[in-house]
Amino acid sequence: MLKAEKLFYSYDNGEKKIEAVLDNLNLNIKKGEFVAVLGHNGCGKSTLAKHFNGLLTPLGGNVYVSGINTKDEDKIWEIRRQVGMVFQNPDNQIVANVVEEDVAFAPENLGIPSAEIRQRVDEALKTVDMYHYRKHAPHLLSGGQKQRVAIAGAIAMRPECIVMDEPTAMLDPMGRAEVMETILKLKARENMTVVLITHYMDEAAQADRVIVMDDGHIVIDDVPRKVFSQVELLKSLGLDVPQVTELAYELNSSGIEIDYDVLTVTECADKIMDYVRSVKSGN
Amino acid sequence: MLKDITLGQYFPIESFLHKLDPRTKILIFILDIVIIFMAQTAVSYAVLIGFTFLLMLISRVPVKMYIKGLKPILYIIIFTAILNLFLTDGRDLPVFGYSIGITVEGAIVAVKMAVRLVLLIIASSALTYTTSPMALTDGIEKLLKPLSRIGFPSHELAMMMSIAIKFVPTLIEETDKIIKAQKARGASFDTGSIFKRAKALIPMLVPLFISAFRRADDLAIAMESRCYTGGDGRTRLREIKFTRTDLIGALAFLVIFAGVIAIDIVF
Structure with missing residues (x-):
């Protein structure tokens, strides 16, 4: 679905040669996969995201979307239709002053007949659970609601894939939960390919696959359980691990040996209980 | 206020x-x-x-x-x-x-x-x-359409108007925030002579403009991501x-x- 081959990119800001932002990066994301991308600030996550819908074209190597090279300028709008983007600041990506008009923006641009636009808008708003607010002014909505409208705006294009660049970074915990719920729903119901760039480990833990980036490279690429069990490596990259993994890790370093490939509170509690029982029966 | x-x-x-x-x-x-x-x-x-x-x-x-x-x-x-x-x-x-x-x-x-x-x-x-503001700008766009033949940017004008209207509340909120931030650092907007007050507006306007430009940049990227190519071939939700x-x-x-x-x- 999304493929990067030997991708190289660097920003030319007029100064002397700066370091590569993306360096010889290879990545293949399959259809229906939910991939989380982690990494500290400036590791090239957002730059990578912008390559997936042709906002940036590689300086070296190639990026393919459903087999189309993003360097192909004639097909750039087809690529953008297939890959919906959601950005960090909800205020800066909403175009219209009525929710439904904003969701209609992309289909309008694609030249779809009015009746079908209506249908797509209603469907998209229902998917993100914002149908009730279709006549509202976006600036009166909460952050999480605005971000859900932005997601509806992207899925109204009927994309194959949706790329989100830190969609929860500016939201409160409630808003974050709403957005995560929407993402999981999209994946489950529409089998949408999702690329989620995030700072939050608990969000990444819900993905099928986690990619950890550092300095324009992919350092780890595995299922969340395996990724987060590499606590020391993650910490050396300036990243956190989910709280439960952290707890298991700390218990281990204090001599209490339990597995720390745990991701949820219940899992962790079970593991600790197992340990307690084994100690008891051992006595 | x-x-x-x-x-x-x-x-x-x-x-x-x-x-x-x-x-x-x-x-x-x-x-x-x-x-x-x-x-x-x-x-x-x-x-x-x-x-x-x-x-x-x-x-x-x-x-x-x-x-x-x-x-x-x-x-x-x-x-x-x-x-x-x-x-x-x-x-x-x-x-x-x-x-x-x-x-x-x-x-x-x-x-x-x-x-x-x-x-x-x-x-x-x-x-x-x-x-509604949307209908109004739509109407203006359609009325000015004949002028686009002689190069008048009727669609662009209408789009600019509707985006300007959309961002009014956002920028008002932002202004409020900046005023509060500057006040918290001891700035005063409502004392002194008229000249002094006008001068006090500068530390409010500079951040407002910078943030407005940043927003414009973000919005342009978001619009491009949603396949915006200008007025040609565009349909409307409500014709x-x-x-x-x-x-x-x-x-x-x-x-x-x-x-x-x-x-x-x-x-």
């Missing part, structure tokens, strides 16, 4: 005026302005006042909304009326037997101007109360259509306007 500013005061109800094509309403509005300034006799004014009441009635927007719309302009109306009253040459009009510099012609001009302004404001309120209702409405208004002109010619 800045939250009170309202723009695009659309009143979302159902009425005959709401249903009209925005183009029809814009054209009627423009025609109405012309007629208001052309009318000369008391009778034609009476007809126009009647017409304005009719507008208020069929818009089904509460009268107090119109009065609210008139409030900010009240001082201007009073001010121009007083100026006209005293500064027009003509026959002296004694008040309670004393001559205080008011003329008969002045009184007539003052009343005429006051009525004209009130009618204008009510007509424009009727337009903005019954037409505006000139229907029979529009025809009936437009004809009715034209008859009234023709009546006003006829009255002026006859009297």
Whole structure:
């Protein structure tokens, strides 16, 4: 679905040669996969995201979307239709002053007949659970609601894939939960390919696959359980691990040996209980 | 303090005026302005006042909304009326037997101007109360479309207007935030001479502009990501259509306007 081959990119800001932002990066994301991308600030996550819908074209190597090279300028709008983007600041990506008009923006641009636009808008708003607010002014909505409208705006294009660049970074915990719920729903119901760039480990833990980036490279690429069990490596990259993994890790370093490939509170509690029982029966 | 500013005061109800094509309403509005300034006799004014009441009635927007719309302009109306009253040459009009510099012609001009302004404001309120900002910009885009053949950017203009309207509340909120942040650091916006106060605005305006540019950049990327390529080949969720209702409405208004002109010619 999304493929990067030997991708190289660097920003030319007029100064002397700066370091590569993306360096010889290879990545293949399959259809229906939910991939989380982690990494500290400036590791090239957002730059990578912008390559997936042709906002940036590689300086070296190639990026393919459903087999189309993003360097192909004639097909750039087809690529953008297939890959919906959601950005960090909800205020800066909403175009219209009525929710439904904003969701209609992309289909309008694609030249779809009015009746079908209506249908797509209603469907998209229902998917993100914002149908009730279709006549509202976006600036009166909460952050999480605005971000859900932005997601509806992207899925109204009927994309194959949706790329989100830190969609929860500016939201409160409630808003974050709403957005995560929407993402999981999209994946489950529409089998949408999702690329989620995030700072939050608990969000990444819900993905099928986690990619950890550092300095324009992919350092780890595995299922969340395996990724987060590499606590020391993650910490050396300036990243956190989910709280439960952290707890298991700390218990281990204090001599209490339990597995720390745990991701949820219940899992962790079970593991600790197992340990307690084994100690008891051992006595 | 800045939250009170309202723009695009659309009143979302159902009425005959709401249903009209925005183009029809814009054209009627423009025609109405012309007629208001052309009318000369008391009778034609009476007809126009009647017409304005009719507008208020069929818009089904509460009268107090119109009065609210008139409030900010009240001082201007009073001010121009007083100026006209005293500064027009003509026959002296004694008040309670004393001559205080008011003329008969002045009184007539003052009343005429006051009525004209009130009618204008009510007509424009009727337009903005019954037409959503989106419909309004759509209407303007369609009306200016013929000009795009000679290179006039009608779509771009309409898009700019609707984005500007959309970002008004966002930027007001931002301004509020910046003012609070600067106040927290000891800035003062409402003390000192006018010059000092104007200078105090600089640390508020600079961050506001920088953030506005950043927002514009983000928005451009978001619009591109959603396949925005300009006006060509764009369809609309709600195509505006000139229907029979529009025809009936437009004809009715034209008859009234023709009546006003006829009255002026006859009297």
